[in-house]
Structure formats: structure tokens, C-alpha cells
Amino acid sequence: MVKEREWLLFFQQLNGIGSITMKKIYDYFGSFSSAALAKHEQFRNVGLSSRVIDEIVSKVDGGLDGIESFTLECRKREIHILTVLDDDYPTLLKELYDPPWALFVKGNRHILNEHSISVVGTREPSFYGKYVCNELGKTLALHEIPVISGLAKGIDRYIHEAVLRQKGKCVAVIASGFDNIYPSEHKTLAANIIENDGCLVSEYAYWIKAKPGQFPARNRIISGLSLATVVVESKEKGGALITADQALEQNREVFAVPGNINSPNSVGTNYLIKQGAKMLTRWDDIFDEIQEFQKKNCNDSINIQQTIDISKEEQELLTLIPFQEIHIDDLQMLYHQPNLFVLLIQLQLKQKIESLPGHYYIRI
Numbered sequence: 484m485v486k487e488r489e490w491l492l493f494f495q496q497l498n499g500i501g502s503i504t505m506k507k508i509y510d511y512f513g514s515f516s517s518a519a520l521a522k523h524e525q526f527r528n529v530g531l532s533s534r535v536i537d538e539i540v541s542k543v544d545g546g547l548d549g550i551e552s553f554t555l556e557c558r559k560r561e562i563h564i565l566t567v568l569d570d571d572y573p574t575l576l577k578e579l580y581d582p583p584w585a586l587f588v589k590g591n592r593h594i595l596n597e598h599s600i601s602v603v604g605t606r607e608p609s610f611y612g613k614y615v616c617n618e619l620g621k622t623l624a625l626h627e628i629p630v631i632s633g634l635a636k637g638i639d640r641y642i643h644e645a646v647l648r649q650k651g652k653c654v655a656v657i658a659s660g661f662d663n664i665y666p667s668e669h670k671t672l673a674a675n676i677i678e679n680d681g682c683l684v685s686e687y688a689y690w691i692k693a694k695p696g697q698f699p700a701r702n703r704i705i706s707g708l709s710l711a712t713v714v715v716e717s718k719e720k721g722g723a724l725i726t727a728d729q730a731l732e733q734n735r736e737v738f739a740v741p742g743n744i745n746s747p748n749s750v751g752t753n754y755l756i757k758q759g760a761k762m763l764t765r766w767d768d769i770f771d772e773i774q775e776f777q778k779k780n781c782n783d784s785i786n787i788q789q790t791i792d793i794s795k796e797e798q799e800l801l802t803l804i805p806f807q808e809i810h811i812d813d814l815q816m817l818y819h820q821p822n823l824f825v826l827l828i829q830l831q832l833k834q835k836i837e838s839l840p841g842h843y844y845i846r847i
Contacts, residue, residue, distance in 0.1 A: 486516050486547075487514055487515060487516050487568065488566055488568050488569075489547045489550050489551070489554075490514075490515035490516045490518070490519050490547070491505075491515045491566050491567075491568065491584055491585065492550050492553070492554070492564070492566065492585055493515070493519070493542075493543075493547060493549075493550050494508060494515055494518065494539075494584075495584050495585045496550070496553070496688060497535075497538050497539060497542065498538055499532070499534060499535045499538055500535060500538075501700070502581045502582065502583055502584060502686075502700075503581055504531065504535065505584045506581065507529050507530060507531070508526075508529060508531075511525075511528070511529045512525075519543050523536060523540055526539060526540075553688070556689075557587070557689070560589075560661070560689060561589060562587050562588065562589055562661065562689060563587070563588040563589070563592045564585060564586070564587060564588075565585065565586045565587075565588060565592065565595075566584060566585045566586075567582060567584055567585075571592065571593070571596070572586070573586070573595040573596055573707075573708055574596055575707060575708055575709070575710075576704070576707050576708060578707075578733070578734075579703065579707050579733055580732075581703070582707070583686035583704060585686065586684055586685070586686055586704075587660070587661070587684070587685050587686070587687070587688065587689065588682050588683070588684050589661055589677055589682060589683045590676065590677035590680070590681055590682030590683060591652070591677075591680050591681060591682050592682060594629050594652055594654060594680070594681060594682055595654065595682070595684070595708060597629050597652075598628065598629075598710055598773075598775045598776065599628060599629040599630065599631050599654065599708060599709045599710065600623055600628055600629075600630055600631070600709050600710065600711055600712075600713060600769065601630070601631040601632060601705045601706055601708065601709035601711070601712045601713070601726070601730075602616070602619065602620075602630055602631070602632050602638065602639075602642040602712075602713045602715060603632060603633065603638060603639065603702075603705065603712060603713070603714055603715070603717075603722070603723040603726045603727075604616075604637060604638025604639070604714055604715035604716045604717055604723050605637050605638055605715075605716045605717050605718055605721060605723060605748050605751075606635055606636045606637035606638070606639075606721075607636075607637055607748070608637050608638050608641065608715070608716050608748065609716065609746065609748050610807075610808065610837065610839065610845045610847070611716075611742065611743075611806055611807060611845075612637075612638060612641070612715050612716040612748060613641050613847075614806055614845075614846075614847050615715050615716075615740055616638060616641035616642045616644075616645050616715060617641070617645045617847070618645075618766070619642070619645070619713065619715070619766060620641075620642050620643075620644075620645025620646040620648075620649070620651070621645055621646075621648070621649050622766045623646065623651065623766075624645070624646045624648075624649035624650065624651025624652075625649055625651075626770075626776075627651070627652075628651075628776070629651070629652040629653065629654055629681070630642060630643070630646045630651065630652070630653050630654070631653070631654040631655075631656065631705055631708050631709050632653070632654075632655060632656075632705065633655065633656055633657065633658075633701060633702070633705055633722075634655040634656075634657050634664070634665075634669050634672065634673060634683075635666070635722075636666060636669075638715050638716060638723070639655075640669065640672065642715070643655065643672060643676060644672070647675055647676065647679055650679065651679075652679065652680050652681045653676045653679070653681040654676075654681055654682055654683075654684060654708065655672075655673060655676050655681070655682075655683050655684070656683075656684045656685070656701055656704045656705045656708070657673075657683060657684070657685050657693075657701065658685075658687070658693050658694075658697040658698045658700070658701040659685065659687055659691055659692055659693035659697070660685060660687045660688050660689040660690050660691035660692070661683060661685065661689045662689045662690055663690070663691065663692045663693060665692075665693040684704065684708075685701075686700070686701075686704065698722060699722070699725050702722055702725050702726040702729055703726075703729045703733075705726055706726050706727075706729045706730035706733055706735055707729070707733055707735075709730075709735065710735065710736065710773050710775060710776075711730070711735055711736035711737065711738060711769065711772070711773055712726055712727060712730040712735060712736070712737050712738070713738045713739075713740070713763060713769070714726075714727050714737065714738070714739045714740065714751065714752050714755060714760070715740050715752070716740065716742060716748040716749065716751070716752060717748070717749075717750070717751025717752050717755075718747050718748060718750055718751055719747070719750045719751060719754070720751075721751060723751060724751050724754075724755070727739075727755055727760065736761060736772055736773065737755065737760040737761065738760060738761045738762075738763040738768065738769060738772075739752040739753075739755040739756050739760040739761070739762060739763060740752055740763050741753060741756060741762055741763075741764065743807070793829075793830070793833060793835065794829075796820070796822070796826055797826055797829055797830055797833075797835075799818075800814075800818055800823070800826045800827070800830065801830060801835055801836070801846065803817045803818055804830075804836055804844055804845070804846045805845070805846060806845065806846050806847075807845065808839055808843040808844070808845050809843065809844055809845070810841070810842060810843055811842040811843070811844065812842075814827075814844065827844065834847065835847065
């Protein structure tokens, strides 16, 4: 068993071998330790390219010395290695057609077997998208539901930050090794996730840099680890829609947040709803649909409102400010009192509204 696990890691680390090729090798030979004894002609029968066969044959004679050094270095870096042969490998991932044969994890690896929700979306969210992330992240964190996303710019970042503000747990699945966090400006966010009892996950060794083709592969892990995927905002094309498609292929639930029909960021989510995704209009929609959360009594209400007192005048103005941008000229037409600007400042200080460029305001 030990040698089989090591040979699995050996093949997984070879150039040109992904999860599908790993499956071909395993299905043909019955084990990776048997594949290590195979001849050039046998690999050709598997359907491997000459380049991949040459890569295998040239390195298999070196045995497992390199893998032993690799696993030792991972231990020094506090990187956990989970293979499909291990008891603590995520149960939901084992259900996939093409699960990663090995995962590298920094932080709390046990969270990967908890019931969780993945949240994805555009890298250029609107203020509405940021608001949804803040409220959804807050709700999931207070219900102690881990949130999975991809550490990317935009929705990924805002959902991670919203969960962390409530001391919730996050899983960030990345498309590179841990030495090359992408984007690099999210290194602090990655560290905060680990410090808050969450974890980083990758199917790539710590030295691997991010490449375009690795992001779709990463997305299948995001959806595969969770019971359901929520798409907050998405343009007509993008990684969020790929993740949603993969979730459906994995027989997982997909929720989409409806949006303004004139907004490019809502084209993808509105399309998903037309195609049968669950329309998310209240947070309990998730708990009503997922049986595992019903067992946790997630439908029991939790007061997540901040207890910040606002005056009667502030409340009157607040009701006039929507969750979408409104220009100051339009506000002046709706609210005729001379203290308008004073109240706007007070509402900003109390984090009820936000000032946007161009003299626009939005409720948050």
C-alpha cells in the first residue's frame, strides 16, 4: 500500500500527465506499482503519446528516491498530501469521474470533509455583487458552513473576506503551487484563510506556476468539494459558468443570483436560471434545498444585523437609496431637506451606504 501511494505520486508529478491520463494508466495496469514495471509497448497500448511514454520510461528507472525527497520537503513546508488511496481524502471528490489523484493542502485539511458551499463569480463585480458576497458570506459563516472559492480577483476575494470577517472557515482552491499564489496580491488573504482554521488546496506541487489551462481543472475541484455552487455574478462567458457546468455534471446543485437584465454581470447568472439553476432570492433557499443543512437546522433564524442605531431622518433617507447606484441629483429630487449631505456622511460612517465615483451612492 505504501509503495502504491508513492508510485501514484510518481506518475502524478510527471510532465504531461493529468488526471485523465492517470485514470487510463490505472485502469489498464490495475495499479501504479504494476505500471512502473511496464514496457514501452504496453504504454503505447494505453494510448499515451510518445512524448509522455518517453517521460515515464526515462524517469521510472530512477525509482522512488525523488518522491521520498519530495514528500519530506512537503512535510517541512507543512503541506499535507492527500491521495485517493487515503482514508481522509475528501469523500465528495471520490465521486467525480476525474478526481485529482493527489491533493496538496496547507492548513486545516479536515474541513475538506465538512458539508460546504462554493461561491464563484466574475473578476469585475458590481457593488451589488459585493453586497451579495458580504451578506451571503456573513450568513454562511454564522451558520458554521465552510465556503469554498478560488482566491481569484473579484467575487472570490469578496466572499473569502466576508467569511473571514465573521471568523468563518474558507477553502481556497488555487491553480498553482503554494510558492506561486495567484494573483500575488492575495498572499495575505491566503495566509489569513489558513490562520482562521481554513485551508489552501491545489493539485499542483508547490513550485508550479499558474497557467491558463490549469484554471478550468481547478474549477472542478471547487464544485466537487461542495454540496452546491452559488454563482453571484457572471458575464456571458467566464470561469464561473465553467464551474457551474462542472457542478451540474457532478450532480451538484447550482444556485444563481438574479440580476439587472441591462447589466453585463448578470447575463451569465440570468442564463443559468433560464437553464434550470435554482434562483437565489433569499439565503434560506440554500438551506431549503440541501438536505444536509436541514439536518443542521440551518433554517433556524440567526440575527446577523449590526446593532447600529440610526435616527429617524437617516432611516427616511436610507429607504430612498437602492442597492444599485443612484446619482446625487436624483437623491435631491427625492429628498428635499437641507441636511441631505450631512445625513449622507452619517450613513457612510455607519456603513449603511457607500459613496461611488461621479457623485453616486449605493446602499450596502
